[in-house]
Amino acid sequence: MIVAIDGPAGSGKGTISKKLAEYFNLSYLDTGILYRAVALQMLTEGINEKDCRSAKKVARQVSITSIDHSGIRTRAVSDLASKIATISSVRKELLTRQRRFAQNPDPDKDGAILDGRDIGTVVCPNADFKLFIMAELEIRAKRRWKELLQSDPTVIYSEVLEEMRSRDERDTNRKDAPLVVTSDAMVIDTSNKSIDVSFNEAKNWILSRRF
Numbered sequence: 128m129i130v131a132i133d134g135p136a137g138s139g140k141g142t143i144s145k146k147l148a149e150y151f152n153l154s155y156l157d158t159g160i161l162y163r164a165v166a167l168q169m170l171t172e173g174i175n176e177k178d179c180r181s182a183k184k185v186a187r188q189v190s191i192t193s194i195d196h197s198g199i200r201t202r203a204v205s206d207l208a209s210k211i212a213t214i215s216s217v218r219k220e221l222l223t224r225q226r227r228f229a230q231n232p233d234p235d236k237d238g239a240i241l242d243g244r245d246i247g248t249v250v251c252p253n254a255d256f257k258l259f260i261m262a263e264l265e266i267r268a269k270r271r272w273k274e275l276l277q278s279d280p281t282v283i284y285s286e287v288l289e290e291m292r293s294r295d296e297r298d299t300n301r302k303d304a305p306l307v308v309t310s311d312a313m314v315i316d317t318s319n320k321s322i323d324v325s326f327n328e329a330k331n332w333i334l335s336r337r338f
């Protein structure tokens with residue numbers, strides 16, 4: 128079985144996806160790490176964000192299994208990831224890897240679960256289950272701000288809020304594979320719900336439609 132999870136930053140989709148992966152015995156891929164890996168490599172090499180040819184070359188070299196997770200969660204990487212995610216040639220490179228992952232889960236698993244922005248629309252349009260996880264912008268920004276405070280006590284909430292607003296705008300307004308709610312997706316608003324309540328909602332929805 129294939130589960131597609133989409134939603135904006137800070138909606139809780141990553142945590143819910145991991146819990147669903149464990150419950151249903153699925154291979155899990157956070158597709159955002161691919162875009163983040165490209166962004167980090169570009170920052171390291173000093174490549175200009177508008178240099179589409181170089182961005183594509185970097186994307187071609189990204190391999191899911193060898194991504195170094197340290198340093199990919201910074202604000203600079205988040206910002207650049209959403210910028211290079213608007214480049215179609217970058218998306219095309221990363222799409223093949225994501226589809227391969229979805230179609231070839233580990234042999235001991237019962238399928239795959241992928242989370243991102245375009246999983247239900249582009250990566251796995253035929254997924255058995257599609258979920259859209261959302262929350263109000265201010266609540267999502269507050270969650271991200273609290274996360275960032277753990278490594279940097281000087282982080283300012285209003286800046287995190289503005290960065291998230293810009294990222295939302297880029298992700299929803301880009302031409303190629305924008306973040307959209309599709310009519311076949313189950314929408315969960317986590318604004319005023321705990322992770323456990325949101326997870327149970329997702330899990331029970333899948334169970335109720337599984338057979």
Ligand code: CDP
Pocket residue numbers: 135136137158159160162163205208209210212242243244245246294298
């Ligand atoms: O963790 P967070 O929700 O903040 O972001 P992420 O899922 O790691 O994704 C980082 C950026 O990559 C997003 O802002 C998107 O612009 C881009 N992305 C995308 O375009 N398509 C995906 N399937 C996943 C991420």
